[in-house]
Amino acid sequence: MAISQFMAAINQIVDEKGIDKKIVIEALESAIGAAYRKDYGKPRQRIKAVIDNETGNFEIIRIFEVIENDVEMENEEAQIFLKDAKKKKKGIKVGDEITKKLPYHNEFGRIAAQTSKQVIIQRLREAERDIVLEEFKQKEGELISATIQQIEGKNIIINLGKTNGLMPGSEQIPGEYYRIGQRMRVLIKNVEDTVRGPKIILSRSDEKFIIELFKLEVPEVQSEAIDIKAIAREAGSRTKIAVATKEESLDPVGSCVGQKGARIQAILAEIGQEKIDIILWDDDPKNLIVNSMSPAEIEKVKLSNKEKRATVIVPEDQLSLAIGKNGQNVRLASRISGYEIDIPKDNIKSKKKEIPVTQKPEAKETELKKLSDKNKQKKVFTKDKAEKKEK
Numbered sequence: 023m024a025i026s027q028f029m030a031a032i033n034q035i036v037d038e039k040g041i042d043k044k045i046v047i048e049a050l051e052s053a054i055g056a057a058y059r060k061d062y063g064k065p066r067q068r069i070k071a072v073i074d075n076e077t078g079n080f081e082i083i084r085i086f087e088v089i090e091n092d093v094e095m096e097n098e099e100a101q102i103f104l105k106d107a108k109k110k111k112k113g114i115k116v117g118d119e120i121t122k123k124l125p126y127h128n129e130f131g132r133i134a135a136q137t138s139k140q141v142i143i144q145r146l147r148e149a150e151r152d153i154v155l156e157e158f159k160q161k162e163g164e165l166i167s168a169t170i171q172q173i174e175g176k177n178i179i180i181n182l183g184k185t186n187g188l189m190p191g192s193e194q195i196p197g198e199y200y201r202i203g204q205r206m207r208v209l210i211k212n213v214e215d216t217v218r219g220p221k222i223i224l225s226r227s228d229e230k231f232i233i234e235l236f237k238l239e240v241p242e243v244q245s246e247a248i249d250i251k252a253i254a255r256e257a258g259s260r261t262k263i264a265v266a267t268k269e270e271s272l273d274p275v276g277s278c279v280g281q282k283g284a285r286i287q288a289i290l291a292e293i294g295q296e297k298i299d300i301i302l303w304d305d306d307p308k309n310l311i312v313n314s315m316s317p318a319e320i321e322k323v324k325l326s327n328k329e330k331r332a333t334v335i336v337p338e339d340q341l342s343l344a345i346g347k348n349g350q351n352v353r354l355a356s357r358i359s360g361y362e363i364d365i366p367k368d369n370i371k372s373k374k375k376e377i378p379v380t381q382k383p384e385a386k387e388t389e390l391k392k393l394s395d396k397n398k399q400k401k402v403f404t405k406d407k408a409e410k411k412e413k
Contacts, residue, residue: 049145057138193225227257254357266303318344
């Protein structure tokens with residue numbers, strides 16, 4: 023093979039695989055060294071090719087490790103005593119390496135050629151895997167658009183370009199329908215290095231999926247002018263999200279909704295029939311609980327800060343709204359506020375038998391980073407409401 027063709031082939035591999043040229047050349051050097059050792063050397067010898075990056079020419083060298091004079095030599099094919107090494111190179115120390123140039127050969131047998139090929143394939147495969155792992159590790163927690171490639175039972179295989187990702191059943195939105203070839207947004211939840219290569223777990227049910235959608239559709243959230251203080255989500259059903267801002271002229275709830283509901287409508291279009299409650303964060307736990315119980319109206323809140331417990335008094339006609347379907351509203355409110363919320367039956371005047379509702383917080387709230395506006399504002403959105411607002 024002519025020199026220009028050899029280097030052209032290397033450059034082609036670099037372009038196609040996206041691998042650093044240095045890594046490709048190192049793989050070739052190891053492969054040529056393995057082939058040379060197979061045909062012209064001995065099994066325990068350390069033989070390597072050194073390729074000129076400019077011309078593509080290479081020479082073959084044998085490598086020796088320098089060891090102490092008074093130790094037992096473990097591999098005479100790859101080790102040399104210090105006294106002998108100093109005869110060849112002055113100033114050399116124990117642990118250094120000394121090389122010896124070997125006769126040039128460029129014809130190898132079938133087995134040696136096959137060995138060389140396997141070495142190259144393995145090295146390039148490892149390099150590709152490392153590149154993919156590093157690339158997606160940096161994207162962990164971000165949204166990407168991808169295409170469904172395969173559906174295996176409850177698991178969905180998604181084509182990410184350079185590799186595939188997995189969205190297990192637990193990371194899917196309940197009730198959502200998926201089909202092969204469908205393009206959608208997914209959250210890169212977790213990236214792990216395994217024996218079989220990078221394992222990329224994708225999600226649409228994670229709370230961070232909603233946060234990233236708001237960053238995408240609401241510039242003020244992306245720029246951190248609006249801070250998402252806490253979020254509680256039951257995927258496919260309802261999400262409560264608490265927002266705040268330091269800027270007095272900025273309405274955090276209104277900004278998230280957008281003009282005529284355009285921003286929230288774009289978010290709802292991505293998650294189907296799931297409802298979103300956008301509430302104003304308040305540093306006062308009482309006010310925060312009142313806001314988080316939206317859309318129900320609250321008469322009174324009694325707090326026990328030591329036990330992180332709150333007793334909420336609601337009018338009789340607001341009881342069902344306060345509790346929510348299967349206790350969902352009070353459950354999400356607990357997770358937003360971080361308080362265990364009680365709605366005792368003794369405080370509700372009704373002839374009907376009432377059942378006390380107690381709900382403990384089930385998820386950690388987002389860390390407080392910014393002060394909030396003290397004005398109460400509550401917004402509840404569904405896809406249908408957002409579309410009507412648009413009209």
